[in-house]
Amino acid sequence: MTRNRPVIFIWLAVTLLGWVTLEVIDSYLPDGAAALAATPWLVWQFTPIIIIPMVCVVVWYVRGRRRGGRVIDPRDAFFAAALLLLFLVLQSPIEGFSDQFLTVHQVEHMTLDMIAPMLLMLAAPQAALLRGMPGGLRHKLVPSIMGNRGFHRTFATISQPIPASLVFVGTSGFWMIPRIHDASLRVPLIHDLWHVTLFASGLIFFFRLLDPRSVPLGAPLLARILMCFVAEMNFILFGFYLSAKSVVLYDAYGRMAPFWHISALGDERFGGLTMWIDGSTMIALGALIALYRIASHEDRTAGRRIALVGAKPVRGSEFHVGKRRNNRNLAFGLVGFVGFMLIGTMIAAVVYDHMTNHQADAAAFSQMRARTLNGPSAHEVRLTSKSPQSDKP
CATH class of the missing domain: 1.20.5 (Single alpha-helices involved in coiled-coils or other helix-helix interfaces)
Structure with missing residues (x-):
């Protein structure tokens, strides 16, 4: 422990310096609906509680890949794409627009609970992150968490196909309740909790869906098809409802209407179409990737068995x-x-x-x-009075 103290102090000092620097930068950046309308490219957010963990994860991943002694792998591209998308939707002007338009908010949330988790599961960064972590975290904190019986049982339960699907769909549906949705847009802490739960539920869902292992370690094929069916129906039905309704459900949006001339009802309908079409497309893509990974894993396993036996x-x-x-x-x-x-x-x-x-x-x-009951309108009467009269009796 004594040998690791200087390293811990260095990490703490760098983190504190980075935190202060990000807070200073963020204080000078424009914010609000007026800034989004005037200079949207300047409305960036440098939130320390988001950027610092991202930087740590990138450093640990790079160190772990170097210690593993492996060359550049396609999975590195998946990992980089996932981190880049998370940074863009949480810190770029997309985050500012998401508080003004439901359509942009749906794009942000689809990235958080589908696109980024899918890319991370394809990257499989667990081993690299463990190798790149500081010794104190790798040898003490991580084993104490992963070895905890309560944590292990909870994860083993909710990562099964049906619970994972219900958590994935239930989390998305819970935050779309109008009162809760509007409250999360007004209270930053609730909004951050919304993002965390969406990302966590997406990781659990795609961890089980994209697991290349076959039964009994992985989920059966029928269970994975059922997972996709439940997720698809959630996006189709709720997206259809949002795009077909004729009343406004969420009152927290609409502050950008004077600048962009987009009605709240039209925004919600476009948001429903985004959830309906894009969400269903992402689930279908996840299903195809899962099928490909299962087939590839079965081929590799069969090839190893044949090679061990020595028979063609x-x-x-x-x-x-x-x-x-x-x-x-x-x-x-x-x-x-x-x-x-x-x-x-x-x-x-x-x-x-x-x-x-x-x-x-x-x-x-x-x-x-109304026109039949009330007679011609005043405009029609004026037009009739101005028309030339006929000389015929």
């Missing part, structure tokens, strides 16, 4: 028969899932079109009825 694969053997059967079941499951999603989307689109046309027809019928 024989056409028509038990392995190939089972492989064909699994591929056939996988194809049927994938086709059924995609077909169900397409049918559901088409039905929702037809219902949406019917509702919008019905509203337009009802409005037109009301205008015609």
Whole structure:
């Protein structure tokens, strides 16, 4: 412990200096709706509690990769992309616009709970981060947390397919309740808790969905398809509701309306379409990646087994028969899932079109009825009085 004290003091000193520097920079940057309308490219946020952990994670990852002695891997690109996206949606002008428009907020939250977690699970940075951590954290703090029975049991429970799907969908739905949603936009602490829970639920969901291991270590294929189905239906149904409704649900937005001339109702409808289309697309992409990773892992495992036995694969053997059967079941499951999603989307689109046309027809019928009952309008009377009169009796 005595040998590690200078290193700990250096880390604390650098962290404190970085914290003060970021606070000073942030105090000189513009903020608010007026600044977003005038100079949106200057509305950056340098929040120490976000940037400092990100810098630490990057340093640990680079050190761990160097200690591992491995060359540059494609997974490094996934890790860098995830960190860059997190920085952009949390510190760039996107964060400022997300407090003004529900559509931008949906893009930010899809990055937090889907895109960034998916990239991190593809990068699999756990080993590199552990190797790059300071000795005190790696040998004392991490084992004490990971070895805790309560933590282990809790994670083992919520990372199962059904609980992970319910946590993922429930977290997103909870924060979309109008009162809670508006309160989180007005109270920064609640807003930060919203981001943390979204990111954590996304990590748990995609950890189980993208796990390349087969049963019993990984989830069964049917369970993964069910996870995608639950997530897809959440985005389709709620996105459809937001895009089809005719009342404003969230009162905390709309402060940018004088600058950008976007109504609150139109913003919420665009936000619903973003959740509906983009969210469903990301879940479908996650399903395809999961299928590819499972198939690749099975091929590698089978190749190692054949190499250990020292025999060449024989056409028509038990392995190939089972492989064909699994591929056939996988194809049927994938086709059924995609077909169900397409049918559901088409039905929702037809219902949406019917509702919008019905509203337009009802409005037109009301205008015609009012005109028939009340007679011609004053404008029509003036036009009639100015028209030349006929000489005929």
